[in-house]
Amino acid sequence: QIVYSMNQKNYTRTVGIFGGSGFVGEAIIERLAKTNLKLKIATRKPYLSQHLKVYGDIGQIELVKIDIASTLSIESFIQDCDICINLIGILFEKRTQKFKALHTDFPKQLATAFSKISKDGMLIHFSALGVKEHSQSQYIVSKYLGEQEVKTNFVNSVIMKPSIIVGPKDNFFNMFAKLINLLPVIPLVGAETKFQPVYVGDVAEAVHYIIQNNIKNETFEIAGNKIFTFKELIELLLKEIRKKRLIIPIPFSVGKIQAFIFQLMPKPILTVDQVTILEEGNNIVSGNFKTLKDLNILPQSIESAISSYLKIYRPKGQFSE
Secondary structure, three states, rough: OOOOOOOOOOOOEEEEEEOOOOOHHHHHHHHHHHOEEEEEEEEEEEEHHHHHHHHHHOOOEEEEEOOOOOHHHHHHHHHOOOOOEEEOOOOOOOEEEEEHHHHHHHHHEEEEEHHHHHHOOEEEEOOOOOOOOOOOOOOHHHHHHHHHHHHHHHHEEEEEHHHHEEEEOOOOHHHHHHHHHHEEEEEOOOOOEOOOEEEEHHHHHHHHHHHHHOOOEEEEOOOOOOOOEEHHHHHHHHHHHHOOOOOEEEEEHHHHHHHHHOOOOOOOOHHHHHHHHHHHOOOOOOOOOOOOHHHOOOOHHHHHHHHHOHHHHHHOOHOOO
C-alpha cells in the first residue's frame, strides 16, 4: 500500500478578507499568499471565486460563503481570524446595494464584532482618498462615516485611503479604453480635476508591509508619485493605445445631465454622484497622513504600469508598435 503524505505549512496567522473577489482583493491575496499566512475569503458565491485558490498552497486559501447582512454570519467567519481586511465598496448604487449599508453600516458591524473576538487583532479598512464629512456626494459621506465607525469601534484599526487604483483588471483605464473604441470624440466632465493614481501592486505591497510589521492605529493615504489632471490621464491612455480622439471638456452642469441618463444603465459609466465628486475638487494626498513612503514603498510609475496591460486595445493589439 502506498501512502501519500503532504507537508502542510504551519500558518502563523489567519487573515479574513471581505471583498477579496475584486481586482484589488485579488492582488492582495496573490501577495499575501507568498507569506506564511492562512487566508479566508468571505464571498456570497464561492463557486465564482475558485480561481483565487491558485495563488496559494493547497489548503492555504479558503473560500467561505457569508451573508454580510447577518451579524451571526460575520461573527462565525471572523472567529479564528487574527487580521481582518475590509475591501467592500461600490462605485454606484443599485436596488439591493446602497452606499450607507456597505460603506458605513457594514464597517461598523465588522469592527464591533471583531473587537469582541480579538482585542489584539488588526483590522485594515479600505476607505478612499479625499473623503470628508461635509460633501454633497453620498459616496464620499458614506466612506467618511465608515472610517469613523471603524476607528470608534476597533482600536487597532488601520485606515487605507487610496486614490484611483489602476492595474490589469481596473475599472478606470479599461473602461475608458473600451469607450474610446466606440466614440469619435470624448466629452469629458471635470477635465481639470487632479488625481494621483496608484498601481494595484503597490497597494498589495502596502497591506503586506503593514501586516508583517504589525502596524496599528494608523491612517495612510495611498497614492502614486505623480499628479495628473483627468484630461492628462485620458491623453496618456490615448497615447498608450495608439488612438487619436478629440477631448471636449464639458461643464459640470452639462455633465450632470449626461450622468443622469447614464446612471439609468444596468452598469453606468457615470453617475450624478460621481460628477459631484469631480466638482468638489482634486483627489490628491492632503499631507495630513502617512503615505507609501512611510511603508518603504517607492510607487511604480503609472506610465510603466499601464503599458503592460493596455496593449490589447491598440489597433494591432500587442503587436502594435
